[in-house]
Amino acid sequence: MILSLFYVAASIAVLSTVIALSRTNAAHALIYLIMSLLSVAVIFFIMGAPFAAALEVVIYAGAIMVLFVFVIMMLNLGEAGQAREREWLKPSGWLLPGLFALVLLAELLILQGSMDGATSGIAVEPKAVGLTLFGPYVLAVELASMLLLAGLVGAYHVGRSFLARDRGGPR
Amino acid sequence: MSGVNWLAVAPLLVLSGGAVLLMLVVSVRRSTEVACVTTTLIMAAALLSCLWARTAIPEIVTPLLLADGYALFFCALFIGCGLVTAIIAREYLLLRAGENEEFFLLLLLSTLGAATLAYANHFASLLLGMELLSVSLYALIGYPDKLLRPLEAAIKYLVLSAAASATFLFGFALLYAAVGVLDYPAMGAALAAADNPVLLAAAALIIAGLGYKLSAVPFHMWTPDVYEGAPAPIAGFLAAVSKGAIFAALLRWWMAAGLYELPGLLTVIGIVAGASMLVGNLLALLQDNIKRVLAYSSIAHMGYLLIVLVACGMVPDPSLAMEAAAYYLVAYTLTNLAAFTLLGLLSRASGTDELDTVADLDGLFWRQPGLSLLFTVALLSLAGIPLTAGFIGKFYLFSAGVAGELWGLLALLVIGSGLGLFYYLRLVYRMTLKAEPQTQPPSTPGWSARLTCYGLVLAMLYFGIVPAPLMEILRTIL
Numbered sequence: 249m250i251l252s253l254f255y256v257a258a259s260i261a262v263l264s265t266v267i268a269l270s271r272t273n274a275a276h277a278l279i280y281l282i283m284s285l286l287s288v289a290v291i292f293f294i295m296g297a298p299f300a301a302a303l304e305v306v307i308y309a310g311a312i313m314v315l316f317v318f319v320i321m322m323l324n325l326g327e328a329g330q331a332r333e334r335e336w337l338k339p340s341g342w343l344l345p346g347l348f349a350l351v352l353l354a355e356l357l358i359l360q361g362s363m364d365g366a367t368s369g370i371a372v373e374p375k376a377v378g379l380t381l382f383g384p385y386v387l388a389v390e391l392a393s394m395l396l397l398a399g400l401v402g403a404y405h406v407g408r409s410f411l412a413r414d415r416g417g418p419r
Numbered sequence: 420m421s422g423v424n425w426l427a428v429a430p431l432l433v434l435s436g437g438a439v440l441l442m443l444v445v446s447v448r449r450s451t452e453v454a455c456v457t458t459t460l461i462m463a464a465a466l467l468s469c470l471w472a473r474t475a476i477p478e479i480v481t482p483l484l485l486a487d488g489y490a491l492f493f494c495a496l497f498i499g500c501g502l503v504t505a506i507i508a509r510e511y512l513l514l515r516a517g518e519n520e521e522f523f524l525l526l527l528l529s530t531l532g533a534a535t536l537a538y539a540n541h542f543a544s545l546l547l548g549m550e551l552l553s554v555s556l557y558a559l560i561g562y563p564d565k566l567l568r569p570l571e572a573a574i575k576y577l578v579l580s581a582a583a584s585a586t587f588l589f590g591f592a593l594l595y596a597a598v599g600v601l602d603y604p605a606m607g608a609a610l611a612a613a614d615n616p617v618l619l620a621a622a623a624l625i626i627a628g629l630g631y632k633l634s635a636v637p638f639h640m641w642t643p644d645v646y647e648g649a650p651a652p653i654a655g656f657l658a659a660v661s662k663g664a665i666f667a668a669l670l671r672w673w674m675a676a677g678l679y680e681l682p683g684l685l686t687v688i689g690i691v692a693g694a695s696m697l698v699g700n701l702l703a704l705l706q707d708n709i710k711r712v713l714a715y716s717s718i719a720h721m722g723y724l725l726i727v728l729v730a731c732g733m734v735p736d737p738s739l740a741m742e743a744a745a746y747y748l749v750a751y752t753l754t755n756l757a758a759f760t761l762l763g764l765l766s767r768a769s770g771t772d773e774l775d776t777v778a779d780l781d782g783l784f785w786r787q788p789g790l791s792l793l794f795t796v797a798l799l800s801l802a803g804i805p806l807t808a809g810f811i812g813k814f815y816l817f818s819a820g821v822a823g824e825l826w827g828l829l830a831l832l833v834i835g836s837g838l839g840l841f842y843y844l845r846l847v848y849r850m851t852l853k854a855e856p857q858t859q860p861p862s863t864p865g866w867s868a869r870l871t872c873y874g875l876v877l878a879m880l881y882f883g884i885v886p887a888p889l890m891e892i893l894r895t896i897l
Contacts, residue, residue, distance in 0.1 A: 384482050387428075391535060391547040394435055397442075398528040398551060402558030405521045 253355050254294050260348050261287040267344075275336050278317050283348045285309040290352050293359060299374040427478040427486035428538065429468035430494050434531040437461030441527060445520040455509040458523040462502040462530070469495040482602050485540035488896030493537035493667045496749060500660045500756050501530035503871050507760050508652040510868045515563060522562055529555035529656070533664035540675070542591050542601040545668055546584075549632065552661055553580045560649040560657070572648025579631065579641045587628025593621035603675035610676065626687060632665045635725065636694040639718045643706070646714035647775070651766065654710060655759025658717045663752040666724060670744055679732035689729045689828060695722025696831045700838040708775050712842055713758055716801060719835050720751050723813070726820050726828050733823030738897060743812075743819035745893045750800070750812035750882065757797040757875040764864045764872065765790050780849040791850050793876045800879050802843040803836055808882035 261284050268280035289304035321333070381389055425432065437458075444457050469491050477487040484490075505526055512519040532551030539545040557580070561573025595601060597617045598609035610618075630638040646654045678684055699719030706712045727744035731737035765787060766779075784791045800807035813836065820829045863869075882889055 385543065387481050387483050388543045388547055390435070391544070391551065394438065394528055394531060395547060395551045395554060397438065398525060398532075398555040398558075401521050401524050401528075402554065405518075405525075405558050406561065406564065408518065408564075 250294065253358065254291065256351060257287045257290040257294065257355060260284075260351060261291065264345070264348060273336070273341075274320050275317065276341050278313060278320065279342065279345045282309050282313045282317075283345045283352075285313065286349065286352055290355055293356065296371045298371060299377050300372075424475075424478060424480050427472055427475040428480050428484060429472040429475075430465045430491070430498060430534055431484075431531065431538065433461065433465040433468045434498070434527060434534060437465065438524060438527045438531065441520075441524050445524065449518065449520055451509065451512055451519040454520040454523045455505060455512075458505045458527060459502060461527060462498055462505060465498045465530075465534075466495060466502065469498070479540070480538075483541045483544040484535075484538040486538060489671065490538040492745075492892070492896050493664070493748075494534045496752060497533040497537060497660050497664055498530055500656065500663075500752060501526060501533070503756055503760065503875065504652050504656045504660075506867050506871045507655075507763060508650075510864050511650055511652050511763055522559065525555040525559050525562075526656070529559065530660070533660045536664040536668040539668050539671070540603055542595075545672070546588065546591070548668065549587075549665065550584060552664060553584070553632075556580075556653070556657060556661060559653045560645060562653070563650060568648040569650065570648075572645045575641055575648075576645045583628045583631035583638070586624050586631075590621045590624030590628060593617050593624065597621060603672050607675070607677040610678075610681070622684060622687075626691070629665070629669060630691060633662055633669075633721050633725075634718050635691045635721050636698040636718065637691075639695070639698070642718055643702075643708075643711040643714040646717075647708055647710045651710075651759055651763030654713075655756045655763070658713065658759060659752040659756040662717065662721060663748055666721070666744075666748060670728075670741070670748075673728055673731065674737065674741060679728065679737060682732070685729050685732045688725055689825070692722045692725035692729065693828055693831050695719060695725065696828075696835040697722075700835040700842075703842050704838060706842075707777050709762060709777060709780070709846065710759075710775060712777075712846070713755070713762075713801075716839060716842070717755060719839065720755075720801075722835070723816055723832060724748065724751065726816055726825065726832065729825060729828065730819045730823035733825065739822055740819040741897045742890070742893050743815040745897060746815045746886075746889065747812035749889065750808035750879075753875060753879055753882070754797055754800040754807075754809055757872070757879060758794070758801060760875065761790060761794040761797055761872060764868060765794060777846065777849055780846060781852045783850040785853075790872070793872055795847050795850070796876050796879060798843045798846055800883070802840050806880065806883045808879045808886075811883055811886045 264280045264283040264287065268277045268284060271277035271280065285304060285308045289301040289309065292298075292301035292304060441454065441457050441461065445454060472486065472491055473488075475486065476491060477485070480486055505523060508522060508526065512522060529552055532548045532553075532555065535544055535548030535551065539548055553576075557573055557577045560576055561569045563569045591601075597615040598606060598613050600606050600609050627638060631641075634642040646657065649657060673679060696719050699715050699717075699722060703712050703715035703719065706715060724744060724747055727740050727747070730740040730743075734740060765783065766775075796807065800809035803809045803813040813832075817829065817832065820832065
């Protein structure tokens with residue numbers, strides 16, 4: 249029973265990723281990507297990592313992806329943009345992702361009865377995650393912060409000329 | 420975590436603190452000169468802190484890092500390469516207007532990644548070090564952002580490197596699922612006991628990921644394009660430090676987890692090594708671009724190095740093979756760094772933007788005798804001619820191969836070296852051709868860059884003529 253829940257969530261993850269890759273419309277692709285991230289969160293939940301599942305939803309599906317969607321939508325202002333938005337809101341765009349989301353929600357509701365690690369038998373509490381991260385793995389956290397710094401500086405350097413051009417400043 | 424712990428990872432702390440310091444310096448005053456001097460000082464301080472950290476080893480610093488002689492030695496080697504790159508990059512960047520300060524910040528972070536790899540004793544630190552190294556390199560390769568070729572190289576490296584990291588990570592996940600440990604020492608025992616078909620998939624994924632990062636055949640196709648497009652100092656850093664650090668980390672994993680006792684793995688590595696030697700050398704023959712020649716030759720050199728991993732499993736005591744690998748790695752790192760560095764300086768001195776094609780070398784001996792001579796030494800060391808570090812390294816590899824009775828791989832090593840001799844000497848020959856009338860007066864590089872080049876070439880000759888001290892050091896740390 250529990251295992252079949254995993255397989256359903258995993259197939260949704262694979263399927264929605266494949267659809268996301270094959271969409272020509274960026275907004276639709278992003279919706280499917282969000283579905284893929286949500287299904288991964290459900291998989292985490294089934295495996296007994298509710299904290300990782302919550303982070304996956306809050307950070308990836310929540311913050312990052314919604315930011316993506318907003319940016320893409322804001323790039324299409326004006327009359328043509330409105331027409332395009334109406335095009336995006338056709339049922340063919342949201343029906344399948346909506347169905348996926350419903351299935352995932354149903355899985356979560358079924359799992360409510362068995363909170364403590366459906367497949368592994370051990371639920372990892374947020375406190376345990378924190379203790380590990382700031383105990384033996386504290387250097388990994390620091391290294392990851394340096395990794396983010398490298399990504400930030402690199403992104404700034406690549407995006408710099410575009411920013412300068414938008415402001416009309418010197419390149 | 421006690422005070423001694425911190426001392427043992429002093430180089431990492433100096434580099435990370437230095438990155439933050441440099442960021443503050445850049446925010447106060449934007450100047451290539453200031454950023455370059457600050458970076459040079461930070462790298463020098465990190466290098467000195469390696470000496471200081473020697474008093475605290477051996478020490479296990481959290482489960483992630485193991486500070487021992489091996490870690491400090493390779494840490495010092497990679498920081499030294501970072502130092503050389505910073506000095507040479509100044510020459511390169513001063514020719515090009517724009518915001519150059521981020522270059523040094525990324526270089527520091529990239530060196531930090533390489534240093535972490537030297538310390539890595541756990542998959543988490545291995546992966547973080549590797550990613551830190553590559554993420555900084557994405558931006559460094561595409562740093563001259565108004566040119567098309569660096570951009571193309573950066574995108575190629577970004578996409579393929581990210582795919583390789585994903586493959587690698589998936590392999591780790593499967594490995595963890597099968598054995599349940601992530602640190603090297605515990606993994607050896609767990610692997611010996613485990614009998615799980617998942618391990619086969621894990622091994623395939625990890626070999627593909629690592630093969631990509633080391634640019635071993637058949638995962639090599641990105642190398643020539645990326646080297647060709649990257650700025651010369653970064654191409655040198657990529658060839659010397661990026662590959663060297665990943666090989667150093669792989670070597671430690673190989674020994675600590677006793678992977679050489681798995682016969683299937685030895686066969687696969689043997690095939691990859693043979694293919695790398697053959698394909699790298701054959702394709703290098705066909706190139707008209709010097710950076711591509713050096714790129715293919717670095718593929719072949721990785722093939723030579725992989726022989727050692729196989730040899731470890733064929734002998735009762737792998738210490739000779741380890742020593743050979745470490746010596747060759749030092750020689751390889753020094754020589755490749757020197758070759759790319761001199762190429763960058765030669766092109767500056769010749770007035771062209773980047774000296775790329777073999778035809779650009781024509782008559783360089785008459786125009787730039789000093790630099791050409793040094794470049795010749797670097798090429799001879801790559802070819803493995805006696806009296807250079809490359810020769811001793813190859814000799815070491817050969818003896819390790821003989822001890823392991825790997826006749827097939829040794830035959831390929833000999834054939835590859837023969838082919839290599841041809842295309843390296845072809846470059847030297849082009850430089851001796853009749854001088855063409857000069858279009859532009861050559862500008863000499865600054866004293867710091869010249870001094871660095873002399874240092875690199877002297878080190879190459881020193882390790883080739885008097886190899887005993889380095890051998891002694893390697894024997895004590897392995």
